[in-house]
Amino acid sequence: MRRIKTLLTLIYIYGVLPLFAQEDLLAYESWLDSMKRENYIAWEVMLDDLEITDNEKKNGSIADHYRKYNGRDIDQLLHCLPGVGMMRRGNFAGEPLLRGLNSDRYVVSVEGMRMFGACTDKMDPVASYIEPINLKSIDVSFGTQNNMAGAGTAGGLNFNLRKPVFNTERPYAASADLIYNSVSNGFDQSVDVNVSKNKLAFRLSGVHRKAQNYLDGNGNEVRYSQFEKFNYIASLVYRVKEDQLLSFDFIGDDARDVGYPALPMDVAYAKAKMFGLSYLLPRIGYIKNPEIKLYHNFVNHAMDDTNRDSVVMHMDMPGRTHTSGGFLKGDLFSGSKSQLAFKIDYFNTFARAEMTMFPNDSDQAEMFMLTWPNVRRQAAGLSMNFDQKMNDNWMFTTGLRWENTVSFISSDFGEQQLSVFDKTGKSKRRNWLQNYHINFIWTPATSFESTLMLAYGERIPTISEQFGYYLYNVADNHDYVGDPDLKTEKNFHLEVRNEYKTSKLTISSALFAYLFRDYILGIYQPEYEAMTLGAEGVKMYENTKRATLFGGEVSSRYDLNSGSYFLMSLKYVYGRDFESDPLPQIPPLKVNLLYNLGIHGAYLTPEVEWSADQNRVSQKFNERKTNSYWLFNLRVNKEFFQNKTRFEINGGVENIFNVAYREHYDYGNILRPGRNFFVQIKVGI
Amino acid sequence: MVIFSCDHEENIVPEQEINSLQIVAIDEEGLNISLLAQKPLEVGFNEMTLSIKNENDNPISGQGDIVPMMDMSTMKHSCPIEFPAGMELINGHISFNTVFVMPSGDMGSWSLNISVGDKIIELPIEVAQPDQSRMASLVSSSEDNETKYFICLLDPLKPEVGQNDLQVAIFKKQSMMEWPAVENLEIKLTPWMPSMDHGSPNNINPAHVKDGHYMGKVNFTMTGTWQINLMLKKKEIELGETYFEINF
Numbered sequence: 001m002r003r004i005k006t007l008l009t010l011i012y013i014y015g016v017l018p019l020f021a022q023e024d025l026l027a028y029e030s031w032l033d034s035m036k037r038e039n040y041i042a043w044e045v046m047l048d049d050l051e052i053t054d055n056e057k058k059n060g061s062i063a064d065h066y067r068k069y070n071g072r073d074i075d076q077l078l079h080c081l082p083g084v085g086m087m088r089r090g091n092f093a094g095e096p097l098l099r100g101l102n103s104d105r106y107v108v109s110v111e112g113m114r115m116f117g118a119c120t121d122k123m124d125p126v127a128s129y130i131e132p133i134n135l136k137s138i139d140v141s142f143g144t145q146n147n148m149a150g151a152g153t154a155g156g157l158n159f160n161l162r163k164p165v166f167n168t169e170r171p172y173a174a175s176a177d178l179i180y181n182s183v184s185n186g187f188d189q190s191v192d193v194n195v196s197k198n199k200l201a202f203r204l205s206g207v208h209r210k211a212q213n214y215l216d217g218n219g220n221e222v223r224y225s226q227f228e229k230f231n232y233i234a235s236l237v238y239r240v241k242e243d244q245l246l247s248f249d250f251i252g253d254d255a256r257d258v259g260y261p262a263l264p265m266d267v268a269y270a271k272a273k274m275f276g277l278s279y280l281l282p283r284i285g286y287i288k289n290p291e292i293k294l295y296h297n298f299v300n301h302a303m304d305d306t307n308r309d310s311v312v313m314h315m316d317m318p319g320r321t322h323t324s325g326g327f328l329k330g331d332l333f334s335g336s337k338s339q340l341a342f343k344i345d346y347f348n349t350f351a352r353a354e355m356t357m358f359p360n361d362s363d364q365a366e367m368f369m370l371t372w373p374n375v376r377r378q379a380a381g382l383s384m385n386f387d388q389k390m391n392d393n394w395m396f397t398t399g400l401r402w403e404n405t406v407s408f409i410s411s412d413f414g415e416q417q418l419s420v421f422d423k424t425g426k427s428k429r430r431n432w433l434q435n436y437h438i439n440f441i442w443t444p445a446t447s448f449e450s451t452l453m454l455a456y457g458e459r460i461p462t463i464s465e466q467f468g469y470y471l472y473n474v475a476d477n478h479d480y481v482g483d484p485d486l487k488t489e490k491n492f493h494l495e496v497r498n499e500y501k502t503s504k505l506t507i508s509s510a511l512f513a514y515l516f517r518d519y520i521l522g523i524y525q526p527e528y529e530a531m532t533l534g535a536e537g538v539k540m541y542e543n544t545k546r547a548t549l550f551g552g553e554v555s556s557r558y559d560l561n562s563g564s565y566f567l568m569s570l571k572y573v574y575g576r577d578f579e580s581d582p583l584p585q586i587p588p589l590k591v592n593l594l595y596n597l598g599i600h601g602a603y604l605t606p607e608v609e610w611s612a613d614q615n616r617v618s619q620k621f622n623e624r625k626t627n628s629y630w631l632f633n634l635r636v637n638k639e640f641f642q643n644k645t646r647f648e649i650n651g652g653v654e655n656i657f658n659v660a661y662r663e664h665y666d667y668g669n670i671l672r673p674g675r676n677f678f679v680q681i682k683v684g685i
Numbered sequence: 686m687v688i689f690s691c692d693h694e695e696n697i698v699p700e701q702e703i704n705s706l707q708i709v710a711i712d713e714e715g716l717n718i719s720l721l722a723q724k725p726l727e728v729g730f731n732e733m734t735l736s737i738k739n740e741n742d743n744p745i746s747g748q749g750d751i752v753p754m755m756d757m758s759t760m761k762h763s764c765p766i767e768f769p770a771g772m773e774l775i776n777g778h779i780s781f782n783t784v785f786v787m788p789s790g791d792m793g794s795w796s797l798n799i800s801v802g803d804k805i806i807e808l809p810i811e812v813a814q815p816d817q818s819r820m821a822s823l824v825s826s827s828e829d830n831e832t833k834y835f836i837c838l839l840d841p842l843k844p845e846v847g848q849n850d851l852q853v854a855i856f857k858k859q860s861m862m863e864w865p866a867v868e869n870l871e872i873k874l875t876p877w878m879p880s881m882d883h884g885s886p887n888n889i890n891p892a893h894v895k896d897g898h899y900m901g902k903v904n905f906t907m908t909g910t911w912q913i914n915l916m917l918k919k920k921e922i923e924l925g926e927t928y929f930e931i932n933f
Contacts, residue, residue, distance in 0.1 A: 313880070359880035359910070365932040367881070367909030369846065416847030420887060420904040470906065528886045531906060538886075 065567055065596065069605060069635050069650065071132045072179055072188070072680055073209075078127065082553040082569055083142055083510070085587050089121075089667045090260040091184060091214050092227040093128030093270075097665060098142055098155045099512070099551055100573040100586040104462045104520070105154035105489070107146075111161050111249065112293060112327060113276050114150065114347045118301035118319040119267075120371050120464060120471050123260055127157070129253040129272040129299075131207045131231045133177065133190045136160045143493035143514055144435055144457025147383045147401035148329070148343050151433040153459045153491035153516065161249055164194055164201035164237045171196050175646075175684035183654075183676035184225070186211030199239040207231040213259070216671035217660030224259030224266055224308070225670075240281075247278040259307075262668030263474050265317065268304035273297060290330035298322035312533050313360060319353030319372065337389040348378040351463045352411075371471055373414020373425065375463045379405040381433075393443050401435035405460050409467055409484075417469055418484065425467055425484045433458045433488060447502050453495040461486040465520050465541040470531040473522075475585070475667050476622040478539045479530045480522050487543050490517040504559050511552040519547035521577065524620065536622075544578035549586075563598045577618070584621035585665035588614035588628075601640065605652075607633040614664040629661035650680040704734040704780075714804050715740050720797070726812045728788050729819030730839050730854060734780045737801055744777025750800040752862075753783050754807075757793035765835065765856040765864040767896060774801070784837045784854060784864075786822075788814040817842075818929050823917065825924035833858045834867065836915060836927060839898070844905060844933045851891055851903040853915065866897025870924070873916040876903050877928075880910060891915075908933055 066080040075094040079086040086094030087102065098106050108115065108126040117124040139158040141149060149156035167173070172195055179188040190207040210228040213221045231253045238246040251274040258267040274297040284290050303317035325347025332340040353372035359365075381403035389395045409415060409425035418425050437455035444450075461482070464471055468482040495512040522539030530537050551573035558566045569592045575583030589612040597604045609631040617623035635652035658675040666672070708726060710719035721734045737745045749772055753764050765784040772779065789795050789812045797808040821836045840852040851874065855867045872891045877884050891901035905911055910932050917924040 355907075357881070357907075357909070361880060364880045364910040365908065367878070367907045369907035413846060416845055417906070419848035420885060420906055422848075422887060529883050531881065531883055533881060 065594075069637060072181075072650075072678065074127050074130055074132055074135075077132055078138070080592070081138075081140060082555050083571055084140060085571075085663065085665065087585065087665045087667070088663070088670070088672070089123060089262045090227070090258070090670070091211060091222070091225040091673070092229075092255070092258050092260075093124055095122055095125040096127055096157055097585070097587065098140070098157070099514075099571075100549065100575055100583070100665075101154035102585070104465065105152055105459065107150035107152040107156040109149060109156070109158045110251070110274060110297075111276055111278075111295075112149075112158065112329075112345075113274065113295040113297065114323055114325055114349070115272075115274065115297050116299070116321045116323055116349055116351060116463070118299035118321045118351070118353070119270070119303065120317070120319055120353045120468065121263060121265070121303065121473075123258070123263070123267055123303065124255075124270050124272075124299065124301055127159070128255070128270070129231075129251065129274075130159050131190070131205075131253075133192055133205055133207060134162055134231070134233050134251070136162045142510075143495065143512060144455040144491050145437055145439075145453060145493065145495075147399045147435045147437060147457070148341075148385065150345070150381065151379070151401065151403045151405075151435060151457065151459050153457055153489050154514075161233075161235065161251075162203065163247065164196060164203040164235050166196045166201050166237070166239070167194075168196070173685065175682060177680065177682045179678065179680045181211065181676055181678045183673040184211035184214035186214075200236070202234065202236045204235075205231075205233050214673045217655065217658050217674040218671065219658070219674065220671075222261050222670060224261045227255065227258040229253065229255040229258075240279075244281040245279070247276075247280065249276040249278075250274065257307075262666065262670045264308070264311075264472075265303045265305045265315075266307060268302040268306075270299070270301045272299045284330070286332060287328075287330040288332070288334060290328060292326070292328050294326040296322070296324045313357055315355060315357045317353065317355045317371070319351070321349060321351045323347055323349040339385075339387045341385045343383045344381070345383075346378070346380045348376065351375045351377075369469060370411060370414045370417060371469050372463055373409045373417060373467055373469065374411035375407065375425075375467045376410050377405065377407045377463070379403055383435075395441040395443070396439060397441070398438040399436070401433070401457075403433040403435075405431045405433065407431075407460065407466060414467070414469075421481065423484050429466075429484065431460050431488055433460065437493075447500060449497075449499045449501075451495075451497040453493070453497070455493040455495075456490070457493070458488040458490050460488055461520055461541065468541075470538075472532040472535060473539075476522075476539075476620075477534070477536045478522065478524070479532050479535050479537070481525075481528075481538055481540045483541050486520060486541060487518050489520050489543070491515065492517075505556065506558075507554070507556040509552060509554045512550070514547075514549040516547040516549075517545070518543035519578065520544070521547070547575065547577050547583060549573060549575040549583070565596050567594050567596070568592070574616075577620075581620065582616040582618050582623075584618035584623055586614070586616070588612040588626070588664055602636060602638040605633075605635040605637070607631075607635065609633070611661075611663070626662065626664035629659055630657075631659055631661070632656045644685060646682075646684040648680075648682040648684075650682075651678065653677050704732060708733070709808060709810060711806070711808060713806050716745070716801065716804065716806065717742070718799065718806060718808060720808060720810065726785065726795075726810055727815045727819070728785050728812060729815060730782060730784050730837050732780070732782050734778055735797075735799065737774060737777050737779075737799075744774075745801060746774050746777065747802055748772055749774045749779045751779070751781055752798040752800075753785070754796050754798055755787065755793050756796065760861070762858075762861040763864060765837075765854070765866065765897075767866075769896075784820070784835065784856065785812045786820055786835055788812050817931050821915075821927040821929055823925035823927045825917070827922050827924055832924075834917060834924065835864070836917075838913070838929045841903070841931075844903075844911070844931055846905050846908055848887075849903050849905065851889075851901045851913070852898060853891055854896075854898045855917070856897055868893050868897055869919060870899070871918040872899055872901070873918065874901055874903060875914040875916070876905065877912045877914055878907075878909060879912060905933075 085097040137160045142155040146156045174193045177190040188209040192205040194203045213225045234250045236248045253272045255270040276295040278293045301319045327345035329343035351372045352374045357367040383401040385399035387397040408428045435457040439453045442450045466482045470479045492515040497510045499508045521544045523542045528538035553571045555569040572589045575586045591610045594607040613628045614626040633654045639648045654676040704721040708720040717738045719736045764786045767782040799806045835856045837854045841849040856864045885904040885906045889902040891899035912928040914928040916926045
């Protein structure tokens with residue numbers, strides 16, 4: 001293994017570096033307003049009308065549709081994307097799955113700022129702290145393609161925030177948005193103000209969402225599925241010089257009284273604050289288009305079971321994380337034929353979670369443990385990407401990332417806890433992570449493009465996998481214990497993408513294979529006894545020898561002369577573990593088909609979604625089979641101007657036939673919402 | 686901290702320095718006797734030192750003996766006692782450990798019967814009941830004769846989350862006056878959290894070290910109320926089970 005790494009490194013130094021050393025440095029383009037689509041990002045969903053460029057229209061036709069019609073909340077938006085699914089624990093804060101792999105394996109960031117949820121039970125994936133109204137775009141990458149994002153083995157999710165817009169013609173712009181969902185009797189309101197004056201532009205927005213318990217397809221109320229949240233953002237851009245920008249973002253998000261019907265506990269509050277400061281300028285020495293960024297964020301999260309009846313024993317489980325970091329990225333050169341981009345990044349993070357249990361018998365003492373024992377982690381990375389256009393038909397891109405990480409626990413109590421397992425966590429664990437990829441892009445004709453991707457990447461264990469202490473997982477009813485001595489997980493990623501595009505028809509496909517080594521998985525330990533009342537046993541995270549995933553996505557769009565179009569998308573993943581048994585929580589085949597019909601300036605969109613049975617279940621994970629289902633939705637969209645005011649109305653009905661269904665990977669036995677009438681009114685001036 | 690110095694003699698700290706608290710002192714029969722300990726005497730394991738001097742304040746030497754005695758008016762009984770450094774008075778000092786099996790109080794009163802040379806002196810003492818249980822007993826009927834075993838918890842007295850040293854000393858009541866150490870037992874250790882109905886992993890059963898003292902490791906995965914359950918076995922025959930309850 002080490003030999004392969006050394007070889008890859010040498011190939012880089014001797015093979016690739018001379019290629020660009022001779023390349024001319026070309027003048028930078030109008031970079032401030034450009035939104036480059038980078039080839040290692042599989043899907044980029046543009047969310048701001050103003051920002052969609054031709055590039056995005058070319059590649060993002062499907063995503064573009066969903067942006068317009070399914071952007072009511074972040075869960076719904078992500079769920080529609082090719083290769084993405086949203087794992088639910090309730091009606092709030094879904095956890096994105098990238099090709100069936102959960103957030104343990106991919107890198108999540110907001111504008112490149114690393115952030116970590118503060119809940120040991122993953123009630124607060126980072127996506128839950130973001131609202132679509134504040135998003136310019138979402139970068140979705142898979143496998144080990146995206147070396148710039150960080151070290152992950154299943155890809156990355158990056159949320160790009162909307163920026164204040166400099167607009168001398170319209171120095172003031174504002175919009176308001178109102179959404180109603182009948183199934184949860186939920187109201188969402190948001191406002192958004194943009195002001196630009198001379199060298200300064202700022203944007204303020206606020207979102208309030210509140211929902212009651214929803215009704216499932218059987219008409220049953222799903223108890224503890226309510227939620228309420230506030231999200232507020234302030235972004236400021238200052239034009240230091242004509243071509244230099246200073247940009248500051250603040251995001252606050254307060255969720256409270258959030259129910260998680262699939263879990264034994266709810267959330268009293270989840271509070272996140274993010275601060276980011278960027279400086280963009282045309283050049284620093286040899287570096288073109290550099291961005292320098294510093295950031296800090298923190299999350300406070302409190303699990304709570306005081307609203308539940310029939311709780312055997314009350315417990316408090318607060319958790320918090322804080323993360324600081326920065327990066328410098330830019331191009332060493334960029335021209336019409338080749339480009340070399342780099343990024344140097346650093347972050348450090350701290351995570352602490354505790355658990356206090358209150359026995360019913362008052363003679364007995366309170367019980368206390370640290371479930372994340374003051375874990376500290378630092379990572380410093382260097383990424384490089386090089387693109388070279390060989391001729392009209394061929395191009396290749398290649399990249400690498402080296403990252404050094406340090407992880408340790410900084411609590412004496414936590415260290416003592418670990419002595420139970422004869423382990424130590426205070427000694428610093430250092431890992432070198434490496435990531436390499438090379439893509440060959442063949443364009444034999446303007447209507448066809450084919451890409452072969454080869455990539456290798458590694459990740460360190462998550463905080464739970466490395467230092468988690470009796471973390472209960474309701475999905476398989478086991479307590480999980482981390483192992484500080486875990487090795488890194490490796491993924492060899494192979495992928496072939498094809499796109500055929502004519503003026504009427506677009507068909508894109510991706511076929512992939514992930515060949516994991518040292519795949520980190522919880523393994524049942526018969527000699528250990530569960531801590532949680534009612535749990536079946538203890539699993540400890542181990543490096544299993546291998547895991548393999550195959551699958552792909554197909555999406556196509558067919559445009560009719562009338563301006564109407566059909567969209568079809570299909571996603572499938574097949575996964576097996578080290579014993580060739582099915583991997584848990586793998587989604588079955590899913591097909592979405594819709595027809596977008598334009599009549600009199602309005603759009604009518606009937607949709608069908610079909611999901612196959614999932615009979616390949618993981619017995620090790622206590623999984624059950626999941627039945628196939630059909631869903632039918634109907635959406636209406638109308639946009640119009642009155643004077644200078646823009647109105648947009650979305651409405652419709654989802655799950656028309658009130659089907660009782662669940663996704664295979666959802667937690668618990670909880671059904672997804674039944675029939676939902678919704679309406680959304682947007683007003684913009 | 687309890688210093689039990691069976692197997693690492695180089696670490697022995699002079700007893701006078703450890704046992705610095707004077708429990709009681711008397712002048713009787715021309716002897717000045719003072720009893721020193723680390724802390725006020727309580728049920729369970731107590732390390733003590735007797736300092737014996739004559740009228741001229743010179744240390745006494747020679748052979749000594751100490752018999753702890755509980756006087757319950759209708760009957761009297763002793764309790765286990767150890768002389769880790771022998772029964773010789775060295776520079777007027779003799780060290781000993783006593784396992785008090787019950788507290789002083791309405792039931793009866795404790796004293797130490799001290800023999801030095803031809804003199805026998807009775808030294809009354811107070812033995813308190815500690816907050817946490819240190820003594821447990823069980824009656825075994827699986828042997829030829831019914832035997833009462835007394836188990837004393839030496840470690841952990843200040844339990845912490847994680848791995849703790851476990852030390853127990855086991856004696857049997859052969860008669861009212863004879864409380865010998867029991868050295869040939871196997872012990873199965875099971876820590877248990879009664880409010881959660883679970884134990885803890887990777888414990889090490891206490892094994893005999895010396896003089897009826899058994900040492901092992903006990904793990905606590907969290908704070909709270911724990912029971913340290915001990916199953917005593919002798920040649921595969923189960924003698925019985927008992928436990929200590931601790932809170933931290």
